[in-house]
Amino acid sequence: MMESKQNGTLLQVRDLHTWFELRKFGFLRIGFVRAVDGVNFDLEEGEAFAIVGESGCGKSTLARTVLGLYKPTQGEVLFQGRSLQELGKAYHSQVGYVQQDPYGALPPFMSVKRILEEPLIINKALPSKEARLARIEEVLEEVRLIPVKDIIGKFPHMLSGGQQQRVVIARATILKPKLIVADEPVSMLDASVRVEILKLLRELQEAHRLGVIYITHDLSTIRYFSERIFVMYAAKFVEKAKVHELIHNPLHPYTQALLEALPDPEPENAETFRNVPPGEPPSLVRPPQGCRFHPRCTQVIQGLCDQQVPPEFEPEPEHFVSCWLYRDGQGN
Amino acid sequence: MSNDILLKVEDLRLYFRTTKGVLRAVDGVSFELARDRAMVIVGESGCGKTSLARAILRLLPRNVHTYSGQVHLDGTEVMALNEEQFRRQVRWVKMSFVPQAAMNALNPVVRVGDQVAEPLLIHNHVKSKKEAMGRVEEALRLVGVPLDFMTRYAFELSGGMRQRVIIAMALVTSPVLVILDEPTSALDVLTQANIMNSLKRIRKELALTYILITHDIATSSELANESMVMYAGQVAERSHAGGFYKTPFHPYSKMLMASVPTLREDKELAFIPGKPPSLINPPEGCRFAPRCPERFSKCDQDPPAVTMEDGRVVKCWLYTGKAR
Ligand SMILES: Nc1ncnc2c1ncn2[C@@H]1O[C@H](COP(=O)(O)OP(=O)(O)OP(=O)(O)O)[C@@H](O)[C@H]1O
Ligand SMILES: Nc1ncnc2c1ncn2[C@@H]1O[C@H](COP(=O)(O)OP(=O)(O)OP(=O)(O)O)[C@@H](O)[C@H]1O
Ligand SMILES: [Mg+2]
Ligand SMILES: [Mg+2]
Numbered sequence: 001m002m003e004s005k006q007n008g009t010l011l012q013v014r015d016l017h018t019w020f021e022l023r024k025f026g027f028l029r030i031g032f033v034r035a036v037d038g039v040n041f042d043l044e045e046g047e048a049f050a051i052v053g054e055s056g057c058g059k060s061t062l063a064r065t066v067l068g069l070y071k072p073t074q075g076e077v078l079f080q081g082r083s084l085q086e087l088g089k090a091y092h093s094q095v096g097y098v099q100q101d102p103y104g105a106l107p108p109f110m111s112v113k114r115i116l117e118e119p120l121i122i123n124k125a126l127p128s129k130e131a132r133l134a135r136i137e138e139v140l141e142e143v144r145l146i147p148v149k150d151i152i153g154k155f156p157h158m159l160s161g162g163q164q165q166r167v168v169i170a171r172a173t174i175l176k177p178k179l180i181v182a183d184e185p186v187s188m189l190d191a192s193v194r195v196e197i198l199k200l201l202r203e204l205q206e207a208h209r210l211g212v213i214y215i216t217h218d219l220s221t222i223r224y225f226s227e228r229i230f231v232m233y234a235a236k237f238v239e240k241a242k243v244h245e246l247i248h249n250p251l252h253p254y255t256q257a258l259l260e261a262l263p264d265p266e267p268e269n270a271e272t273f274r275n276v277p278p279g280e281p282p283s284l285v286r287p288p289q290g291c292r293f294h295p296r297c298t299q300v301i302q303g304l305c306d307q308q309v310p311p312e313f314e315p316e317p318e319h320f321v322s323c324w325l326y327r328d329g330q331g332n
Numbered sequence: 333m334s335n336d337i338l339l340k341v342e343d344l345r346l347y348f349r350t351t352k353g354v355l356r357a358v359d360g361v362s363f364e365l366a367r368d369r370a371m372v373i374v375g376e377s378g379c380g381k382t383s384l385a386r387a388i389l390r391l392l393p394r395n396v397h398t399y400s401g402q403v404h405l406d407g408t409e410v411m412a413l414n415e416e417q418f419r420r421q422v423r424w425v426k427m428s429f430v431p432q433a434a435m436n437a438l439n440p441v442v443r444v445g446d447q448v449a450e451p452l453l454i455h456n457h458v459k460s461k462k463e464a465m466g467r468v469e470e471a472l473r474l475v476g477v478p479l480d481f482m483t484r485y486a487f488e489l490s491g492g493m494r495q496r497v498i499i500a501m502a503l504v505t506s507p508v509l510v511i512l513d514e515p516t517s518a519l520d521v522l523t524q525a526n527i528m529n530s531l532k533r534i535r536k537e538l539a540l541t542y543i544l545i546t547h548d549i550a551t552s553s554e555l556a557n558e559s560m561v562m563y564a565g566q567v568a569e570r571s572h573a574g575g576f577y578k579t580p581f582h583p584y585s586k587m588l589m590a591s592v593p594t595l596r597e598d599k600e601l602a603f604i605p606g607k608p609p610s611l612i613n614p615p616e617g618c619r620f621a622p623r624c625p626e627r628f629s630k631c632d633q634d635p636p637a638v639t640m641e642d643g644r645v646v647k648c649w650l651y652t653g654k655a656r
Contacts, residue, residue, distance in 0.1 A: 054520040054521065054522065055491075055520050160607055162607075190376045190377050190547065191376075191547065191548070191549065191588070191591050191592060192376060192587070192588065192591050192603055192604040193603065194591075194603075195591050195593070195601045195602065195603040196603040196605075198601075199601075199603075217520065217521065218521075218593075219521075219595065220550070220593040220594065220595050221593045223593075223595075224593060224601055247595060247596075257522060258521060258522065259595065260525070261521045261522050261524065261525035262521055262525075262550070262595055263550045263551060263553055263554055264550060264553075264594045264595055264596050264597060265549050265550045265552070265553045265577050265589065265592055265594070266553055266577060267553060267556070267573040267574040267576075267577045267578065269553040269554045270370070270532070270553065270554060270555055270556055270557060270573060273529050273532060273533075274525045274528065274529055274554075276522050276525040276526055276529070277522065278526060280490050280492060280523065281520075
């Protein structure tokens, strides 16, 4: 959906930073966790893109900042050209959130009907009871929780993991938002159910021209879902490209390592070792100087990568990478 | 390939008592595993993988209803041993275990070195603390934990390092068989790949036999020489890895494989509609039949385990005419 420029930009994220204060004994400030540390992107209307990165790199914090649940330390989020402060409460009915951890996401003491009715009441979306029920039934049909009659009175614990996740998606879409943020929507589910949920999300996205930000640590599911991928490492984006391009021509050494680490199910795998860097992602309290990946990088340029933060280069059209290897504007 | 059978399991059953009735978590499982080989067990959540591991290791909860079958390990019928003999001769001695989610269960107030030494000391494998620490150092070296971590506490370690410590605990008693239950499922992909590399290297170095339990098919291929697919407490298919990943036989295995997203190969993803049956009063015939696209009249009856030409075993009526 690259022609979407004419439709306008849904979301603009500029120089976004979200830092958490670290305190000792509850009051002594001893530093910050820089969970999001300088992130930029645009999301077009009706576009789906994915953010991939390892545990703790700041994906959920970025999601929650974009949703207006955390106030950015620096930078801004614009929705249809207007700032979140300006939009205020109205913003909440424009965005849907599919939270990480579906098992904790649904209140155990509420029926499916109440879970779905609540956002309608809180946002004063539909005044009459009948209209609300009709919308609830419509949404349940859409996420294929059918027959609706059997599902609507149930409590979360009576549903399978996949069904619970469908309720979460129904709740995220019931107000007809323009943007959905789906944070690891399938990682808790069995492989056989995952595909079903991802296909459902994709269908909803296409049917309603939703903007979707799909957050995951699992690169292999992404290309079934989105047009572009942003790779996040230690609170920053290191590479942005179209899905096919990123998988077949990864430029950043970290992206290359991620791809190398992921096996396809082949019997030959048992005979070979994977060429992956050792070590772990850095602390976000005292991140390394220069490129944050340099301590693990096999292609590090001493005196440069360990000193200066790499800017974003565009060695190929619409393929961006923050890595000094591309400082001449070309591949390595 | 060696024909030296290390482990032979026959008609193993483990049923639990529950308030709703008897739950058949492991329901007549049979397989053989040759020495120096690695077998992976795959299947959806709740199909009985962990219960099978616990049945083999005789790590049983209180609510056992039935525990029966044969487990032949390295020339001994271990099911015939009493608990004391089993503890002295088998568990941790010949076979050890990396339990699911164990890395979150490490004792927070015990130092890493002492923690890894625990299986040695509890089971009296060593004469002195000094000897124990020598073995601990060796185990930590194998799994790639720096020796200066010995004096640290678990909470000071990253998830990947904690998991390596757990694996060291399983290696420290020098077993011949190690059962690993989802050893990397909670970890990041790079950490996962690093630990898989270590497990491969350790197996070569020590000539170990592994059973790897996982629900992640792609990751399972990293270690598999043999594969076993479980469905609703039973074995759906057993095969050498080449057969399983390239041409799965059982309709369930085929669909499972079709649902695995692949990075390099372009394919349309499929999913398995419906869900596995309850293990309390499971259906009479084939347990996969209600979800099976290839079901036919015979599937109302329990299918036999058919042994195919190259030693593969499939529990499915489609193959009864094609037996060896
Ligand atoms: N409310 C908070 N207060 C302090 N630190 C936080 C808070 N939320 C997150 N963090 C820290 O910020 C960093 C980024 O966390 P975040 O949850 O955004 O990562 P993530 O990429 O979503 O990880 P995962 O894949 O495990 O969900 C982590 O170091 C985390 O511990
Ligand atoms: N002590 C117990 N008492 C009663 N039921 C049990 C007990 N332990 C396990 N079960 C049940 O036995 C079945 C098999 O569980 P098991 O943990 O072996 O599955 P699994 O394949 O390891 O699943 P997962 O992939 O989620 O780890 C499940 O239905 C589970 O609820
Ligand atoms: Mg998260
Ligand atoms: Mg298990």
